[in-house]
Amino acid sequence: xxxxxxxxxxxxxxxxxxxxxxxxxxxxxxxxxxxxxxxxxxxxxxxxxxxxxxxxxxxxxxxxxxxxxxxxxxxxxxxxxxxxxxxxxxxxxxxxxxxxxxxxxxxxxxxxxxxxxxxxxxxxxxxxxxxxxxxxxxxxxxxxxxxxxxxxxxxxxxxxxxxxxxxxxxxxxxxxxxxxxxxxxxxxxxxxxxxxxxxxxxxxxxxxxxxxxxxxxxxxxxxxxxxxxxxxxxxxxxxxxxxxxxxxxxxxxxxxxxxxxxxxxxxxxxxxxxxxxxxxxxxxxxxxxxxxxxxxxxxxxxxxxxxx
Amino acid sequence: xxxxxxxxxxxxxxxxxxxxxxxxxxxxxxxxxxxxxxxxxxxxxxxxxxxxxxxxxxxxxxxxxxxxxxxxxxxxxxxxxxxxxxxxxxxxxxxxxxxxxxxxxxxxxxxxxxxxxxxxxxxxxxxxxxxxxxxxxxxxxxxxxxxxxxxxxxxxxxxxxxxxxxxxxxxxxxxxxxxxxxxxxxxxxxxxxxxxxxxxxxxxxxxxxxxxxxxxxxxxxxxxxxxxxxxxxxxxxxxxxxxxxxxxxxxxxxxxxxxxxxxxxxxxxxxxxxxxxxxxxxxxxxxxxxxxxxxxxxxxxxxxxxxx
Amino acid sequence: xxxxxxxxxxxxxxxxxxxxxxxxxxxxxxxxxxxxxxxxxxxxxxxxxxxxxxxxxxxxxxxxxxxxxxxxxxxxxxxxxxxxxxxxxxxxxxxxxxxxxxxxxxxxxxxxxxxxxxxxxxxxxxxxxxxxxxxxxxxxxxxxxxxxxxxxxxxxxxxxxxxxxxxxxxxxxxxxxxxxxxxxxxxxxxxxxxxxxxxxxxxxxxxxxxxxxxxxxxxxxxxxxxxxxxxxxxxxxxxxxxxxxxxxxxxxxxxxxxxxxxxxxxxxxxxxxxxxxxxxxxxxxxxxxxxxxxxxxxxxxxxxxxxx
Numbered sequence: 001x002x003x004x005x006x007x008x009x010x011x012x013x014x015x016x017x018x019x020x021x022x023x024x025x026x027x028x029x030x031x032x033x034x035x036x037x038x039x040x041x042x043x044x045x046x047x048x049x050x051x052x053x054x055x056x057x058x059x060x061x062x063x064x065x066x067x068x069x070x071x072x073x074x075x076x077x078x079x080x081x082x083x084x085x086x087x088x089x090x091x092x093x094x095x096x097x098x099x100x101x102x103x104x105x106x107x108x109x110x111x112x113x114x115x116x117x118x119x120x121x122x123x124x125x126x127x128x129x130x131x132x133x134x135x136x137x138x139x140x141x142x143x144x145x146x147x148x149x150x151x152x153x154x155x156x157x158x159x160x161x162x163x164x165x166x167x168x169x170x171x172x173x174x175x176x177x178x179x180x181x182x183x184x185x186x187x188x189x190x191x192x193x194x195x196x197x198x199x200x201x202x203x204x205x206x207x208x209x210x211x212x213x214x215x216x217x218x219x220x221x222x223x224x225x226x227x228x229x230x231x232x233x234x235x236x237x238x239x240x241x242x243x244x245x246x247x248x249x250x251x252x253x254x255x256x257x258x259x260x261x262x263x264x265x266x267x268x269x270x271x272x273x274x275x276x277x278x279x280x281x282x283x284x285x286x287x288x289x290x291x292x293x294x295x296x297x298x299x300x301x302x303x304x305x306x307x308x
Numbered sequence: 309x310x311x312x313x314x315x316x317x318x319x320x321x322x323x324x325x326x327x328x329x330x331x332x333x334x335x336x337x338x339x340x341x342x343x344x345x346x347x348x349x350x351x352x353x354x355x356x357x358x359x360x361x362x363x364x365x366x367x368x369x370x371x372x373x374x375x376x377x378x379x380x381x382x383x384x385x386x387x388x389x390x391x392x393x394x395x396x397x398x399x400x401x402x403x404x405x406x407x408x409x410x411x412x413x414x415x416x417x418x419x420x421x422x423x424x425x426x427x428x429x430x431x432x433x434x435x436x437x438x439x440x441x442x443x444x445x446x447x448x449x450x451x452x453x454x455x456x457x458x459x460x461x462x463x464x465x466x467x468x469x470x471x472x473x474x475x476x477x478x479x480x481x482x483x484x485x486x487x488x489x490x491x492x493x494x495x496x497x498x499x500x501x502x503x504x505x506x507x508x509x510x511x512x513x514x515x516x517x518x519x520x521x522x523x524x525x526x527x528x529x530x531x532x533x534x535x536x537x538x539x540x541x542x543x544x545x546x547x548x549x550x551x552x553x554x555x556x557x558x559x560x561x562x563x564x565x566x567x568x569x570x571x572x573x574x575x576x577x578x579x580x581x582x583x584x585x586x587x588x589x590x591x592x593x594x595x596x597x598x599x600x601x602x603x604x605x606x607x608x609x610x611x612x613x614x615x616x
Numbered sequence: 617x618x619x620x621x622x623x624x625x626x627x628x629x630x631x632x633x634x635x636x637x638x639x640x641x642x643x644x645x646x647x648x649x650x651x652x653x654x655x656x657x658x659x660x661x662x663x664x665x666x667x668x669x670x671x672x673x674x675x676x677x678x679x680x681x682x683x684x685x686x687x688x689x690x691x692x693x694x695x696x697x698x699x700x701x702x703x704x705x706x707x708x709x710x711x712x713x714x715x716x717x718x719x720x721x722x723x724x725x726x727x728x729x730x731x732x733x734x735x736x737x738x739x740x741x742x743x744x745x746x747x748x749x750x751x752x753x754x755x756x757x758x759x760x761x762x763x764x765x766x767x768x769x770x771x772x773x774x775x776x777x778x779x780x781x782x783x784x785x786x787x788x789x790x791x792x793x794x795x796x797x798x799x800x801x802x803x804x805x806x807x808x809x810x811x812x813x814x815x816x817x818x819x820x821x822x823x824x825x826x827x828x829x830x831x832x833x834x835x836x837x838x839x840x841x842x843x844x845x846x847x848x849x850x851x852x853x854x855x856x857x858x859x860x861x862x863x864x865x866x867x868x869x870x871x872x873x874x875x876x877x878x879x880x881x882x883x884x885x886x887x888x889x890x891x892x893x894x895x896x897x898x899x900x901x902x903x904x905x906x907x908x909x910x911x912x913x914x915x916x917x918x919x920x921x922x923x924x
Contacts, residue, residue, distance in 0.1 A: 032408065039353035039381075045655035047681060057386055058404060065355060065408055072685045075653075078673055088884035096536035096674060096883060099907035100681055101649065123904075230510045267404060268396035288431075341717065347689075349659035365694055366712060372664060373716055376689045536783075575712060576704035599715035 005304050007057045007128045010137040011178035019182050024192040024292065025300035033069075033296070043072035046103040046306055050076045051093075052131070053109040057208050058267065059131050060236050062291075063106050065138075066298035072103070072306075090114070091121055096125045103306055105129070111127035112136040125306040135169050142265055144177025144297040146183060149221055150152070150288050152262055160258070162215045164247055165225025165274055166196040167203070172266045173225060175202070181205045192225075192247060194233040219257045223264045224249050224274045240273050250276040254284065262286050315436045317423045318445040319486035327490050328482065331455050333608035334601065341377075341604070351380035354411040354614055355547045358384045359401075361417040367439050368448070370599075371414050371448075374606035377581055380411070381616075398422070399429055406432045411614055413437070420444040435613040443477050447610050450483025452605040454491060457529055458597050460570055464491040468566070470513075470523045472499040472555055473533025473582055476506045478575045481533060489513045499523035500533075500555060501543040520555050527565045531572045532557050548581050558584040562592065570594050619918050623744045625731045626753040627794035635798050639763050641916035649685075649912070655657055659688035662719040662922055667709075668747070669725040674883065676746050678907075679722050679756075682914035688719070688922075706730070706905065708805050714740045719922055721745070728752040743921040749913045751785050757882055758791030759914040762799060764906050768878055772799040776874070778831045779805070779889055780863055781841025782812040783819070789817070789841060790884045797821045807831035808841075808863060809851040835873045837904055839880045840865050840890045856889045866892040870900065878902050 011019065032040070049066040050060050057259030060076070060109060067074045078096070087097075097105060104127040119128050132138040142232055153159055153260050167173045167190050190197065190206040197208050209215050216222060227243065237243045244250075254261065263275075263285045271277045280287060319327065340348070356375040358368050375382045385405070405413060412435040415423050420442030427436050461467055471487055475481045475498050488496060498505065498514040507514050517523050519563040524530060535551065545551045552558075562569065571583075572594045579585045589597060593596070627635065647722060648656065663681040666676050676692070683690045693713070704712075713721060720743040723731050735744045748754040748792040769775055777796055783789045783806050806813065810885030813824050825831050832838060843859065853859045860866075870877065879891075879901045887893045896903060 036351075036357075047675075047684070049653075061357075061383055061385055061907065062408060064383055065381075065410075068355070068383075072681075075677055075680055075684075077677055085733075089887070092884060092887075095904055096907050097677075099467075099904040100678060100911050101654075153454075267402060271397070271400075288403055288407040291404050292409065300447050345661075345662075369665075369691055369693055370716060372691055373689075376663070376691075453732075508852075537837075576708060579705070596711055596715040599712050600717065603716055 004307070006116075007119050008139050008301050008305060009119060009128065009130045011139045011142045011175050011182065012137070012190070014178070014182060016182050016184065019143070019146065019179060022143055022297070022300050022304060023150060024241065025303060026147050026296040027142070029296040029299045029303075030293070039069055040172055041071045041301055043067065043070040043103075043306055046072040047101070048072045048074050048104045048106065049097060049102050050074065051079060051105050051107045053079050053096070053107070053114075054132070056108055056132070059108065062294045063131060063298050066295050067302055070299055072302070080287065090117070094118050094121060095123060098122060098126050102126055103271070103304065106131050109134045110134060116284065121287065121290060127302060132171055134171065136171055136174065138175045140174050140294065140297050140301055142179040143222065143294040143301070144290055145176050145266075145298055146179040147293045148264065148286050149180075149262060150183075151289070153220055156185045159185050159220045160187040160189065160218060161185055161221040161223065162191060162219040163206075163223045163225065164191040164212060164215060164249070165227060166226065166231050167192050168196045168198045169228070169231065170225050176223060177203060177205050183293040186191065189215045193237065195234045195236065196231065213253065214254060216249075216256045219261055221262045221264065222249060222254075222257060223266075226266065226268065227270055227274050244273055247275060248272075248274055249279050251279055251282070254279055260284065264290055269290065296306055310616070315423075315427050315610050316447050316613060317427060317436065319447045319450045319490065320445070320484050320515060321492060322486070324490050324492065326453070327454065327487060329607050330605070330612060331458060333611060334451070334455050334604040336603070337480070337537040337604040337607040337611075340536045343515055347377055348381045350611055351375065351378040351411075351614055354380045355381045355409070356382050356412045356414065356610065357405060357410050358382065358413045359387060359405070359413050359525065361387050361415070361422075364416055364440070367416065367492050368472055370602045371439060371606050374603050375610055377603070378551070378610055380606055380610070395560065398425070402426050402429060403431060406430060406434050410434055412610065416440045417514050418442060437609060437613065442479065443481065444477040444479055446483045446559065448602065448605055448609060451485040451609070452598055452601040453481055453572060453574075454487040454572055455601045455605055456572065456594050457488075457570060458491075459530055460594070461596075464488065464493045467493050467528045468495040468497065468526060469529040470499060470533065471531045472523060472590050473535060474504040474519060474539050475500050475511070475533065476504045477536070477539065478533050479551055482511070484531060485511060497523045497527065501507040501545065503542045503544065521561065524557075524564045527569055529570045529572065530557060530562075530565060533580050534574065534576065535569050535578060541546065551580055556580075556582055556584060557587050559587055559590070562587055568592065575599065620923070623735050623923060624742065624755050624765060625733075625735060625746045627755045627758045627791050627798065628753070628792070630798060632798050632800065634765065635759070635762065635795060636736055638768060638851055638913070638916050638920060640730045642759070642763050645912040645915040645919075646909070653727060655685055655687065657687045658919055659683065659686040661719070662688040664688045664690050664720045664722065664918065665713060666690065667695060667713070667719050667721050667723045669695050669723070669730075669911050670748070670749070672724055675724065676831055679747060679914050680781050680909045682911050683918055685911070685914055685917055688918070706733070710734050711739060714738060718742055720745055720918065722747050724748045726750060729795040745917060745921065748787055750787065750788055752790065754787040754791045756910065757788050758795040759917070760906055760909040761796040761839065761880060761882075762790050763909045763913055764880065764902050765796075765878060766799075767905075768902070769836055772801045775801050775836045776805065776834060777801055777829050777837040777839065778807060778835040779822075779839045779841065780807040780828060780831065780865070782843060782847050783808050783841065784812045785844070785847065786841050792839060793819060793821055804861060805831045805835065809853065811850045811852065812847065829869065832865075832869055832872045835859055837878045837880065838865060838870075838873060842882065842884065843886055843890050845860040860889055864888075864890055864892060865895050868897070870895055876900065880906055883907065
């Protein structure tokens with residue numbers, strides 16, 4: 001049995017046993033919730049701080065709900081208006097927060113490596129949980145995607161997963177790839193315009209392609225990424241409808257996939273840009289299940305890093 | 309006995325029995341509070357989300373206090389900074405929030421019909437509570453105004469109520485009118501500059517007038533509405549002091565009303581525009597009682613829609 | 617034994633017994649925390665409201681943590697977006713909040729005297745706690761500084777304390793001076809550029825000097841204040857490095873102080889402007905202890921004013 005995690009920065013170092021333990025725990029959280037136990041007492045007296053340098057109401061709310069359902073207190077540190085803007089360094093902010101005797105800091109930051117930097121420089125026993133850093137990692141998203149897939153397709157060894165969109169700049173894709181690889185996925189297909197595909201060395205686990213039809217063929221899971229409007233130019237495609245034509249998931253294309261192929265998206269979705277509305281809302285869409293699993297996975301992570 | 313409400317969108321469909329039940333419940337909440345029971349455990353484990361598309365610290369705080377005093381967890385979803393600004397549709401925001409297993413969403417929106425729209429499209433059992441939509445409805449304000457009146461004048465059948473100001477654009481006035489009519493008010497007088505009075509078909513229950521002196525004559529309750537500065541032009545009055553002259557409530561005018569006439573205002577007040585400072589702060593003013601009752605009414609509504 | 621406080625506006629009127637009682641209580645809070653009792657139930661059912669007219673994430677968070685650890689509910693009233701901006705007066709805001717049955721209001725305001733004004737006009741039993749007003753007072757900072765010193769140097773009668781920086785505009789300095797004087801400090805040295813020193817009548821307790829080397833000589837405690845960038849011009853020094861040269865605390869200068877002299881700063885620090893990084897992070901620095909003590913002092917103050 002692998003040792004208990006004290007931080008969660010990336011899934012890159014986590015083995016199959018560890019990821020499986022977290023997913024099992026998230027499933028027990030979901031079962032308890034479905035049986036009416038909405039609130040647990042596991043983290044009573046613990047304090048969790050949301051430190052979001054990038055605004056993200058969805059992820060922040062998901063973490064906040066997760067922490068509250070475990071009985072923890074949650075404080076939102078509104079960094080946009082804090083003294084960090086007055087020139088305080090990240091390190092001084094970190095040490096100040098630590099000195100207030102917090103148990104966990106959930107951090108999102110535009111720059112890759114910020115959570116890792118915080119772990120290296122933390123002076124107390126505070127746990128750091130990465131809620132997304134630069135293009136690097138978004139580990140709870142990777143876990144919630146793995147959980148959503150596992151509910152429907154428990155055998156990763158027989159699974160073909162296609163991820164499509166701006167993989168080069170996507171921390172979601174990187175964490176997904178780590179999770180699915182650790183769980184033994186059979187085949188990973190990474191699809192997008194050439195300029196939005198990562199360097200091969202950066203992501204050695206996948207098969208790269210610009211041909212979305214081929215990438216969809218026989219896939220058991222398709223994960224569509226959000227296209228950031230400002231990346232449009234890099235695609236060499238004239239406009240969003242041309243992007244949708246080549247890389248959007250519509251119902252016609254979905255027929256090429258394996259029967260019952262799961263359709264996923266980290267949200268928020270751009271309807272008609274990367275995904276057709278009828279597919280996003282269709283019977284194969286697992287997008288809202290992902291949101292629900294997000295809360296359970298974050299409960300599992302908080303219980304893991306803060307558990308006694 | 310009328311059935312339990314699952315949502316609260318408007319008072320238009322609520323009958324006397326239902327409104328009375330909510331007011332009775334609010335009164336029990338107030339009694340418990342006055343006897344030292346500040347915190348109840350009724351909604352322990354339940355989660356309430358504030359979804360305010362229009363800023364309103366007062367109403368949001370009132371709902372937040374109400375939910376906390378019932379033991380619920382409260383999450384503020386700061387929509388101004390959320391992904392809705394990145395182009396996510398209202399429906400996608402709604403479904404995302406539902407997927408996080410919330411129990412109630414308290415919504416305020418500039419557009420009439422948004423809470424109703426959310427009820428129609430909600431996929432889970434989440435309760436929707438309208439905290440004000442466009443010119444349409446502000447049901448908890450209608451209830452708290454009714455509660456405030458009932459404490460002092462329990463017999464609505466003998467009551468003359470005057471509402472003065474921008475009735476055309478006021479969701480407060482509409483919800484007041486529904487509440488007072490359901491409770492059997494004898495006479496409703498609606499007063500304001502012609503351009504700020506509603507179409508008669510829109511509000512069939514009231515007597516319209518531009519003569520404030522006549523509207524005050526013998527009234528048992530006077531509710532002054534806040535004048536939105538941007539509506540000034542539509543009044544055809546040259547400036548705020550001219551408005552105050554014709555439609556402001558001063559102590560001289562108040563003498564025309566019935567003895568002990570209640571003076572009310574939903575706040576925040578514009579001193580010297582719609583109401584004289586000495587009247588706002590005077591012995592007949594119930595403005596702060598309204599604020600206090602706001603918390604108790606919102607507790608009653610939350611207990612009603614979330615109660616088991 | 618002095619009577620229990622109902623408000624905390626300034627330390628000017630508090631005698632030694634009262635300050636000692638608050639510090640003792642803060643120490644018991646710290647002991648309980650160190651022995652694993654993170655959460656007390658003392659203020660269960662009480663509601664504390666943060667009313668910050670000036671943004672200050674650090675102090676607000678510290679108060680929020682303190683209140684939560686005592687079991688109180690905390691509501692943040694986001695004044696920047698509230699109806700106060702729509703022209704509501706401070707008094708109307710105060711009375712509206714009181715009407716919601718809050719137990720304590722923690723207020724920060726740019727203008728000197730705002731908390732005092734609120735106490736004078738409060739109509740209910742609400743407690744007002746000053747979290748900083750203008751240049752006037754920041755009483756919990758004075759208490760936490762006294763607590764930090766007392767842990768290391770319990771005998772104030774043998775203590776020389778130096779405060780350096782913009783003392784003229786510093787509410788921190790004023791509250792420190794009141795606390796240390798009440799506790800019987802032997803010598804208080806106030807140092808800074810002449811234009812940033814207060815009028816002698818304003819602060820009669822201290823010895824004024826522009827010679828920082830002399831002020832450091834033999835000091836047991838040195839408190840460095842944050843230089844507001846906009847005050848730079850008033851110093852008659854050409855730039856920040858010239859300021860640091862004359863009034864910055866570096867390790868060379870620190871050697872003139874008494875052995876083991878405590879180095880303190882209210883934060884956030886300007887590295888290289890008022891304090892050298894190696895001193896801020898050095899063995900004699902008590903800056904992070906101050907932050908930790910801030911939570912315990914605020915717990916003590918809340919327990920004092922809200923205790924039954």
